[in-house]
Every structure is written in structure tokens, then in C-alpha cells.
Amino acid sequence: MRGPVFRLSAPSGEPDRSTCPSCAAPVPRWPGVRCAQCRGRLGTPMALELPTAAVLALLLGRFGAQPDVVALGFFAVLGVALAAIDIAVQRLPDRLVLPALPALTIALAAAAAIGHDYGAFVRALLGGVVMAAGYLLLALARPGQLGGGDIKLAALAGLALGWLGWHTLLIGGSLGFVLSAVFSLALLAARRITLRSAIPFGPFLLGGALIAILASGH
Numbered sequence: 001m002r003g004p005v006f007r008l009s010a011p012s013g014e015p016d017r018s019t020c021p022s023c024a025a026p027v028p029r030w031p032g033v034r035c036a037q038c039r040g041r042l043g044t045p046m047a048l049e050l051p052t053a054a055v056l057a058l059l060l061g062r063f064g065a066q067p068d069v070v071a072l073g074f075f076a077v078l079g080v081a082l083a084a085i086d087i088a089v090q091r092l093p094d095r096l097v098l099p100a101l102p103a104l105t106i107a108l109a110a111a112a113a114i115g116h117d118y119g120a121f122v123r124a125l126l127g128g129v130v131m132a133a134g135y136l137l138l139a140l141a142r143p144g145q146l147g148g149g150d151i152k153l154a155a156l157a158g159l160a161l162g163w164l165g166w167h168t169l170l171i172g173g174s175l176g177f178v179l180s181a182v183f184s185l186a187l188l189a190a191r192r193i194t195l196r197s198a199i200p201f202g203p204f205l206l207g208g209a210l211i212a213i214l215a216s217g218h
């Protein structure tokens with residue numbers, strides 16, 4: 001994921017990053033940790049690899065032999081990449097989120113077919129719709145808090161959470177707001193931000209969803 005994360009970590013409205021930030025040499029589609037030209041670092045070493053490995057290890061420990069481990073692993077790996085981009089440039093690129101919606105749906109359909117659990121698949125589809133609708137209503141009620149990217153990401157998280165159950169969807173859908181509020185209060189208390197600062201919501205949505213997934217009693 002280092003390649004897509006590097007390319008898409010460009011502010012909204014600007015072209016993808018395609019050159020080294022130090023020497024402006026072109027960066028290959030699947031770059032290493034360092035620029036081939038000047039050996040400058042392309043992003044923080046291990047900032048993606050360690051969280052991805054940790055999240056996959058947790059999922060494998062929880063869902064190891066279940067047919068849905070592939071779909072949930074896909075959601076988790078993509079989630080780490082999306083969180084990294086959102087932290088870097090405060091956006092959740094459609095080019096990652098939108099193709100992930102059908103991809104995760106297909107992966108869950110495969111898990112449903114293998115496990116003969118079509119009820120869970122229907123619930124996943126409903127979960128995606130319900131969570132996106134809930135976030136859309138919140139965005140309309142409190143403009144400026146949630147962006148369009150957060151609503152599309154909510155649809156993606158709703159698929160994974162709904163698959164595991166309505167209880168998991170409820171916890172995962174709301175936990176992001178709790179985490180975000182706690183984080184904001186801590187930063188306010190430490191005077192690192194002001195009340196007007198915008199904090200990206202995607203990492204909290206994804207973190208809340210991951211906690212709910214790992215805690216699910218499925």
C-alpha cells in the first residue's frame with residue numbers, strides 16, 4: 001500500500017504526488033522506502049507496515065479459520081492506508097473508497113457462499129446503507145463536522161460491521177465519535193489545538209470499526 005498512499009497523499013484538488021519530495025526524481029508506481037535517486041525517505045519508514053501487520057495479526061487471531069477473514073482483512077488493510085492519507089492530507093480519496101465498496105461486497109458474498117450464511121450478507125448490505133444514511137443525517141444536522149468522504153467510508157465500514165451483526169454495527173458506528181471526542185478534549189487540554197481546529201474523522205471511524213469488529217461475538 002506504500003505506493004498508493006504516497007501518490008494519493010496530495011491535498012484535495014492537486015495532482016497525485018509522483019516525484020520525490022527531496023530531489024523531484026520520478027517515484028515508481030510501487031516505491032521502496034527510499035528514493036532511488038537521492039535515497040531520501042518517501043514517507044515515514046514502518047508507519048504503514050507496522051500498523052498493517054498489527055491489525056492483520058489481531059484479525060487472524062480473532063477470525064483465523066473463518067471464511068470472512070479475507071473480507072475483514074481487506075477492510076483492515078485498506079483502512080490503515082485510508083487513515084494514513086486522511087491524517088496526512090485530510091481527505092479520503094474516492095479512488096480508493098469507491099472501488100472498495102464492490103470489492104468488499106464481493107468478498108463478503110464469497111464468505112457467505114462458503115459459510116452458507118446469506119442472512120449475514122443481507123445484513124451487511126443493509127448495514128452499509130444504514131451507516132451511510134446515519135452519517136449523512138449527522139452531516140446535514142451539523143455541517144462542517146463530517147465530509148462526503150466520511151459518508152462513503154461509513155458505507156464501507158457498515159458493510160463489514162453489518163456482516164458481524166446489528167450490535168456490532170451500532171457499537172462500531174458510534175465508537176468513532178467517542179474516540180474523536182476524547183482525542184479532541186485531550187488535545188484541547190494540552191493546548192495543542194483550538195476549538196476551531198479541524199481534525200480528520202476517518203481514522204476514528206476506522207479505529208472504532210476495528211475495535212467493534214475485534215470485540216464482536218460472531
Ligand SMILES: [Zn+2]
Pocket residue numbers: 020021022023024025035036037038039040
Ligand atoms: Zn529523491
